[in-house]
Amino acid sequence: MLETSARLLRLLSLLQTRPEWSGPExxxxLDVSVRTVRRDVDKLRGLDYPVEVDLGPTGGYRLGAGAALPPLLLDDEEAVAVAVTLQTAAGSGGVGVAGLGETAVRALVKLERILPDRLRRRVAAVPVSTVAPIRALPSVDPKDLVAVGAACRDRRVLELDYTAFDGTETRRRVEPHHLVSWGRRWYLLAYDLGRDDWRTLRLDRTRPRVSPDGLATGPRFVPRDVPGGDPAAYVASKVADVRPFRCRARVLAGIDEVRRRIWTDQVRLTDLGDGTTRVQLSSDAASSAAFLLVAMELDLEVEEPPELTAALRSLGERCLRAANSSNPGVAPARG
Incomplete structure (x- = not known):
């Protein structure tokens, strides 16, 4: 049987792993009696841990939200996973969330100070290197991310200001259903009550109107069924068509290989069943679409439109001139 102090830590750890436990569980x-569990819970509450007690026949217990963050007890695997994740967030600048990279560094420093040597060595054995993107993507205010996430969790109607791609600003009243991280951006999947339809809203263009404590004040709503049943798939299908230039090509490689190589979220992939993949791509211009396709280093056939063929030819001629420029004996191609 565990000693009292060790048992209290074990009890606190268990309460952190599930929303609710019964007394017998x-x-x-803990290999003790239900009466001992009640006494230990009273001791935790005496130490200001917010343990909530259900006085029903089974005596349910849950760890509530208190005024301060209680110690978080992690096992070895959880501690290593958290440390590696913090390393990644710190190096990537926060994956689209403003200020998250710096916050991750502070949390990582605190965690590494208390890690035992054996775990510190395990974390060090997983080196994480990140490269900042050449073009910085818009970031999300952490307060907005938390506010919208809470509205999704609490199923409360949310009022927000939204700036569209063309700069138009509108006021929206929506039922927020899911937050989806896609292509280094955050999206809110919501049912727009004013438009009576589903909308996919970029979170960095969204300013929620919430109370001073960051919570939505609208009425609760009953969740609707997301079209297709998969929020991530629905968002992916919508954000793949937001750029003005659209094209289609058949790539001579399997869909898994294409998915691994293509660097954009503005794309739909279709497995054609013969070892090839149809790529439907949207971009700002034909030239950028041509670059994205060529950068995969896979053979492809243009299906539409003719502007893509012209952009690929222009890109090829430019590359050939650059290659020939290092050899004075070869006349550069013109065109």
């Missing part, structure tokens, strides 16, 4: 896990 905790007693079995």
């Amino acid at each position: 905790l007693a079995e896990r």
Whole structure:
């Protein structure tokens, strides 16, 4: 049987892993009586841990939200996973969330100070290197991310200001259903009550109107069924068509290989079943679409439009001139 102090830590750890435990379940896990569980819970509450008690026949227990963050107890695998994740977030600048990279560094420093040597060595054995993108993507205010996420969780109607791609600003009243991270951007999948339809809203263009404590004040709503049943798939299908130039090509490679090589979220991929993949791509211009396709280093056939063929030919001629420029004996191609 565990000593009292060790048992209290074990009890606190268990309460952090599930929304609720019954008294008999905790007693079995701790190898003590239900009466001892009640006494230990009273001791935790005496130490200002916000343990909520259900006085029903099973005596349910849950760890509530308190005024301060209680110690977070992690096992070895969880501690290593958190440390590696913080390394990644710190190096990537926060994956589209403003200020998250710096916050991750502070959290990582605190965690590494208390890690035992054996775990510190395991974290060091997983080196994480990141390269900042040449073009910085718009970032999301962490307060907005938390506010919208809370509205999704609480199923409360949310009022927000939204700036469209062309700069038009509108006021929206929506039922927020899901937050989706796609292509280094955050999107809100919501049902727009004013338009009576589903909308996919970029979170960096969204300013939620919430109370001073950051919570939505609208009425609760009953969740609707997301079209197709998969929020991530629905968002992906919508954001793949937001650029003005659209094209289609058949790539002579399997869909997994194409997915691994293509660097954009503005794309739809279709497995043609013969070892090839149809790529439907949207971009700002034909030239950028040509670059994205060529950068995969895979053979392809243009299906439409003719502007893509012209852009690929122009890109090829430019590359050939650059290659020939290092050899004075070869006349550069013109065109």
